Each structure stands twice: as C-alpha cells, then as structure tokens.
Amino acid sequence: MRGVSSGPAPAASPPDEARAEAPRIAYFSMEIGLEPSIPTYSGGLGVLSGDTLRAAADLRVPMIGITLAHRQGYFEQHLDAAGVQTERPAAWQPETVLEAAAPVVTVTVEGRPVRVRAWRYLVRGLTGHEIPVYLLDTALPENSPWDRALTDTLYGGDRRYRLAQEIILGFGGVALLQALGHSDVHFHMNEGHSALLTLALLEQHTQGRGPDAATAEDIEAVRSRCIFTTHTPVPAGHDEFTKDLAATLIGPELTGLLESRHWLVEGHLNMTLLALHFSRYVNGVAMRHGEVSRDMFPQHEISAITNGVHAVTWASAALQELYDRFVPEWRTDNLYLRYAMGIPLHEIERAHARAKRDLLDHVEQRTGARLEETVLTIGFARRTTPYKRADLLFADLDRLRMIARYIGPLQILYAGKAHPQDQAGKQMIQRIFDAAGALADTIRVLYLENYDMALAQRLCAGVDVWLNTPNRPQEASGTSGMKAALNGVPSLSVLDGWWLEGHIEGVTGWSIGDGHEPLTDPASELASLYDKLERVIVPLYYGRPTAFAEIMRTTIALNGAFFNTQRMVRQYLVNAYFPGGQSARPQPDAAARPAA
Numbered sequence: 001m002r003g004v005s006s007g008p009a010p011a012a013s014p015p016d017e018a019r020a021e022a023p024r025i026a027y028f029s030m031e032i033g034l035e036p037s038i039p040t041y042s043g044g045l046g047v048l049s050g051d052t053l054r055a056a057a058d059l060r061v062p063m064i065g066i067t068l069a070h071r072q073g074y075f076e077q078h079l080d081a082a083g084v085q086t087e088r089p090a091a092w093q094p095e096t097v098l099e100a101a102a103p104v105v106t107v108t109v110e111g112r113p114v115r116v117r118a119w120r121y122l123v124r125g126l127t128g129h130e131i132p133v134y135l136l137d138t139a140l141p142e143n144s145p146w147d148r149a150l151t152d153t154l155y156g157g158d159r160r161y162r163l164a165q166e167i168i169l170g171f172g173g174v175a176l177l178q179a180l181g182h183s184d185v186h187f188h189m190n191e192g193h194s195a196l197l198t199l200a201l202l203e204q205h206t207q208g209r210g211p212d213a214a215t216a217e218d219i220e221a222v223r224s225r226c227i228f229t230t231h232t233p234v235p236a237g238h239d240e241f242t243k244d245l246a247a248t249l250i251g252p253e254l255t256g257l258l259e260s261r262h263w264l265v266e267g268h269l270n271m272t273l274l275a276l277h278f279s280r281y282v283n284g285v286a287m288r289h290g291e292v293s294r295d296m297f298p299q300h301e302i303s304a305i306t307n308g309v310h311a312v313t314w315a316s317a318a319l320q321e322l323y324d325r326f327v328p329e330w331r332t333d334n335l336y337l338r339y340a341m342g343i344p345l346h347e348i349e350r351a352h353a354r355a356k357r358d359l360l361d362h363v364e365q366r367t368g369a370r371l372e373e374t375v376l377t378i379g380f381a382r383r384t385t386p387y388k389r390a391d392l393l394f395a396d397l398d399r400l401r402m403i404a405r406y407i408g409p410l411q412i413l414y415a416g417k418a419h420p421q422d423q424a425g426k427q428m429i430q431r432i433f434d435a436a437g438a439l440a441d442t443i444r445v446l447y448l449e450n451y452d453m454a455l456a457q458r459l460c461a462g463v464d465v466w467l468n469t470p471n472r473p474q475e476a477s478g479t480s481g482m483k484a485a486l487n488g489v490p491s492l493s494v495l496d497g498w499w500l501e502g503h504i505e506g507v508t509g510w511s512i513g514d515g516h517e518p519l520t521d522p523a524s525e526l527a528s529l530y531d532k533l534e535r536v537i538v539p540l541y542y543g544r545p546t547a548f549a550e551i552m553r554t555t556i557a558l559n560g561a562f563f564n565t566q567r568m569v570r571q572y573l574v575n576a577y578f579p580g581g582q583s584a585r586p587q588p589d590a591a592a593r594p595a596a
Helices: 044-058 159-179 197-205 216-223 243-249 252-260 271-277 287-296 317-326 334-342 345-367 397-406 423-438 453-462 480-486 523-543 545-560 565-577
Strands: 005-008 024-028 063-068 076-079 085-088 105-109 112-124 130-137 185-190 226-229 240-242 268-270 281-284 376-381 410-415 444-448 465-468 491-494 509-512
Touching: 024 044, 024 159, 044 063, 044 112, 044 130, 044 185, 044 565, 063 159, 105 159, 112 159, 130 159, 159 197, 159 240, 159 243, 185 197, 185 565, 197 216, 197 226, 197 252, 197 271, 226 271, 226 565, 240 243, 243 252, 243 268, 268 271, 281 287, 281 565, 317 334, 317 345, 334 545, 334 565, 345 444, 345 453, 345 545, 376 453, 376 523, 397 410, 397 523, 410 453, 423 444, 453 480, 465 480, 480 491, 480 545, 491 523, 509 523, 523 545
Parallel strands: 024 063, 024 185, 063 130, 185 226, 226 281, 376 410, 376 465, 410 444, 465 491, 491 509
Antiparallel strands: 005 112, 076 085, 105 112, 112 130, 240 268
C-alpha cells in the first residue's frame, strides 16, 4: 500500500493487564481488503473494510479486525475474445506470509466440533499505531475435509456452506477474542454476515442458565455492546436461511430461542434482522441509504454515516507529491485537502497527466493496446451485476459515434468481475465486448480483466471522467467515485448513494438525470447521459481545458476532503463507538497491541 506500512505480525506475545483497560472495537467483516497480494476481498465491501482499519490505525483507535482467511480467495477472472468469463481460484497460503495467533478455538457446526485457528496481519498507521486483523482458518488436520474447506472460498458454495462460514465468523471470532483475553470489547458488524456473534455473546452472558433462559436484561447487555452497519438497499441482498437449515447447523436450542422470541421471519433466519434486534446503534452507509433502510425496517432506528476511502491509499503517487508540497498536513488530517483550492491549476494538470500516463502504460502492458494520452478517457470499474448497468453507455451506439466524430474523440476503460453464479452479470460483460467491437472504427473500448485493488488505484487516478450508472435506489453508497475524486477526477453519475451528497453540477462533476426520473424507464437518464457528454463534458475537455482543471481542483477540495475514512471513522467514534462523552481519545500503542 502506498503510504501505509502494513504486513505480517511479529511473534506472539502474552496478554497483560494494561491491555484490558481500554475498551476496544472488534470489527467483523466477511471480507477485508488488506493488500492486493492477499485476495481476501471481492469488491467494495472488502475494500471499505480495509480502508476503515487503515484510517483507524492512523487515528490510533483501539480496534481489532476479524475476518476469514479465504485460502482460495474470491477468484481470478479470465475473459476470452468474446467477453466470456471463466474463473479459477485465487489461491494463497497465509502461513507463508503471516504469523499464527497462539489460541486455537472450537466452534460447533452441525453438532460437531470444528477447530479454528487464526493468522495475524498488522495494519500500521501513519504514526506507527497497529491494528491487528485476525484471519480465521479451519484448514487444520483434525477437522474433516469439508470442515477444512469452510474458510476457503469467499461467497462460494451453497446455503449450507455459507451458513457454516457465518458460524465460523460469528461464533469463532467471539471465541478467539475471549481466548486472547479481550473482555471489554464492543462489536461492529460490517454487514449481516457476522450477525451470529450476537448469539455467541448471548450464550456467554447466560452461561450456566442457557440462552433459552435469557431475560430482557441479558438481551440488553448484548445490545449495549453491538453496532451494525447495513450496506444493502434491496431485500434480496440480505442473507436468509431456512429454519430447518439453521436448526441443523446452529442447533435446535438456539433455533428454538430465535423462534420463541419471534426473531425468525416467515420461517427464515434473516441475518440483517438478527443484527438489528441486537444492536444499540445501526447505520446505513449514505444519507439516502439511511432513508431507504428505515423504509425497509421501520420498526428499527437507523442512522447514517456516509462511507469514505483511505486518502493515502488511493491518491496516486503524483497527487501525493503535489499534496505534500501544497497542503502537507493532508496525511494526518484529510480535511486539509479543502485547501487544494490554493494549488495552481497547471500543477493539478501536470500531476494528473503523470497518473494518466502511468495508467495507459499499464493498459499497454496488459493488453498490447496503446491509448492516446490526449484523448478524453472515461472509466467504469465496478462489480459487474445487473443493477450497476455497466452497459448503459452503449444503449445508443450511433449517438456515441456522433459525439466521438463531431464533438471530440473518446476512449473508454472498463473493469469488473461478475460473481461466478451471476449469469446476468456475465452476459453484461459480453454485451460490452460486443459494443466495443461495433465501435472499433470510432471509439477504443477496452475491458481489463481481473479487477483488483492495484488496478483500481491506477484506474481511479488516471482516467479523466468517472462513470457510474446504477439503478436508483440500489446504490447503497459506492466508493469508486470517491477514490477518483481524491485524484481530481470528476464523476458523471446517476444521483444515488454518495453522489447525492457529493454532486454539485459543474463543480464536482455532472449528474445523469435529476433524480426524479421514473425508476422503470431509463430513457430520460439515457438522454441526460448523452446530452451531458455531447454538450457539456466533451466540449469542456477539448475547448476549455483550464475550466476542466478548475472542476478537477474543486473535486479534490470538496469531495476529497470529505469523503474519506478519516471523517467516517471519527463519526463512528462520536456517534457509535463512544457516544455520550465516553472517551474516544487515541490510545497509547502499548494498549493497542492485543495478545496473540
């Protein structure tokens, strides 16, 4: 990571009394993007988790990360000449790069014991503060072959496999923290995959009486320690498991408790609802997403903390050098990027030209195709799934050709993986390849395979305009445009997610539509998309480059300064972790290193 010292943990150390004094935040996430060479993430959720921990380390927050090892990773993507995606495991061996944590714990899956160990990775902040991340792993010889594979594949397998993974994450993570000697811990569930940790805490709290004897005070004691962030604005995106499957894997006692307390809904265990029931603070990941979530779950109080990105990770080397010269405080306080308004425009243009050259050099190395440094380059890189509408730009190829021929040339870069079981997402990639072929005589369109953090760093910094076209209101937040903004790259985006807060027309970028278009009819959005390109963006880029550079500068000063994880983590500290005036001040390093 640029600017972030992270890596394998040193040798294990025993617990001591000083470590028990500071209340900690245990941050649970099914995926955490630690670095490109460790494939324990699939996309935005995992990258956000990694950025959160990096910012927390910068701010010296007493935090611990819990995730799974994912020995087979998400997957490596291959695209053939027609855009047909095939996958193979992104295998890695944690034992070759990480240190083993000392305890091995046991969880119960389908009534049998499963042994779980952990590997430790340290995230080091700008001041040297360290946050340990524990990657849970069931690949132990005493486990059965099926159990050994439970922590292999991110979002793989069937419902039984997925629920077993969530048992390992929730119950295993709580057991590990207890074995490490951490008792004064608050639990942040990043999405519902880790919601079973609430039942593990209830079991601990009712030890000797059994969870079925839990009182309202017992439940409140668990709630007082739990924070939940939901990321999914559509009902189908929330993990659900049948009562029978839950009874088989979790056990009849806990399933009976869930049923008797009416925590099963229509015979299903819904992980989001479980997390909602047991959390004292709940938030969506953008202001609009908070509203959508409150509509989905009106019986629960849901706030909003808009996502951010880790500035030092996502600013290109050229922009980092520029910020270091003109606003040197930006690393320790991202709000200083507001003073980017004082950076001369020609310096911003020069730094962006370096980032663009780096991107195009990388594209040539990957594909053999050399794109032009002077041509307006549009970037789109997201998880490829239908609601993100990656192919919307190609709805009218004749209009695109006309813009490129008569207004100004265009070149377009795409990247993104479709989940192996998402056939509609895979077909979308093929349609983009078809469009690229149809436009080959006028517009260069390249789809870069195997999108990861390293490629994202170059793309978000090196393109000239960042495109985003989700179906409203299905974009919970989105962070790719935030990464672009840190590099002075304005967005052209549908008004959804974070862009409702970050958009100022002609100042930080441009909207597609006005946000009031019928959700079932994309025609008005399409008209707006092409009109903005034809009448505003392309003429501005070629005809008024200084005015375009002014938009780049205000994009940094307004959006880069706000949509970062420093601001986001500070909001969590004040509103979620330590509300009501409880101390949230930075902790000394000695108190920040847990036992392992």
